[in-house]
């Protein structure tokens with residue numbers, strides 16, 4: 237299970253709320269603009285590598301869980317621990333999330349975690365998914381998704397939870413909330429995060445049809461903010477972060493909080509109910525059958 241965190245309403249750690257204590261705004265933002273030598277701190281677990289450049293305050297997180305960076309319980313636990321570490325580190329002001337696996341950003345929730353397991357396991361898994369979203373969507377850091385591969389479902393949610401999305405130009409890459417294609421339903425907070433990014437009409441159509449959008453289309457509908465060639469991705473992400481960090485942290489953070497608070501509050505108020513709903517839904521025979529057929533389809537596609 238995700239380590240720390242029963243997140244009490246109304247003000248969980250690492251999640252921004254207006255009127256939070258001024259010390260929170262301090263981070264590296266208020267330091268004088270002296271030139272510091274580049275200093276790097278790295279920490280790596282099995283599935284995620286994090287490198288923090290303490291002179292710029294920018295961390296880069298690389299998913300490295302072959303074959304497809306699927307969001308297993310272990311992956312989510314590492315993700316939450318890494319986010320918590322960075323959030324609590326006053327030297328860190330921004331986070332770039334990307335993948336070390338060629339052609340895949342993340343394949344979304346690990347389907348095997350939702351198939352043939354106990355109700356206790358489903359509850360633990362879903363709490364970890366919620367935790368990941370609460371930490372990322374509510375982060376006080378500047379967050380940029382540098383999307384260097386396909387990013388269906390939960391992978392798309394990670395990107396949507398960031399402040400800015402840059403995707404690599406490649407006709408083979410797709411992104412979207414395709415849950416309906418698996419016969420499952422994106423929960424209300426996936427939907428809200430999507431609506432807050434692309435607007436109601438685009439989200440309604442895209443969610444009902446479970447669309448995976450090619451990169452150009454994702455850009456057109458506002459699902460990604462920019463499209464760049466692969467070799468320019470890191471440079472562009474660094475430039476975007478620098479632009480966002482040029483503002484005083486407290487103003488940016490309070491504005492972010494104001495924009496996201498309603499959705500975060502809604503989820504926190506319904507967290508346990510949401511877990512129960514997920515467990516009930518995913519345990520149904522018909523849903524288990526749909527997932528099994530989907531996994532078969534993925535395997536057939538491969539052979």
Ligand SMILES: CCC/C=C/C(=O)SCCNC(=O)CCNC(=O)[C@H](O)C(C)(C)COP(=O)([O-])OP(=O)([O-])OC[C@H]1O[C@@H](n2cnc3c(N)ncnc32)[C@H](O)[C@@H]1OP(=O)([O-])[O-]
Pocket residue numbers: 303304306339340342343344345346347348386388389390391414415418420421422423531534535538
């Ligand atoms: C209410 C709940 C909300 C749900 C939210 C979600 O996120 S639901 C999730 C929705 N997610 C999706 O719909 C994404 C489904 N996946 C894909 O569309 C493609 O795999 C790809 C485009 C990510 C990569 O294409 P590619 O040609 O590069 O690779 P490949 O296709 O050959 O796969 C390699 C291996 O990885 C396996 N595996 C893949 N994904 C998952 C997974 N999520 N989990 C577990 N395993 C997965 C795949 O079976 C294969 O295993 P094998 O046979 O080697 O034992």
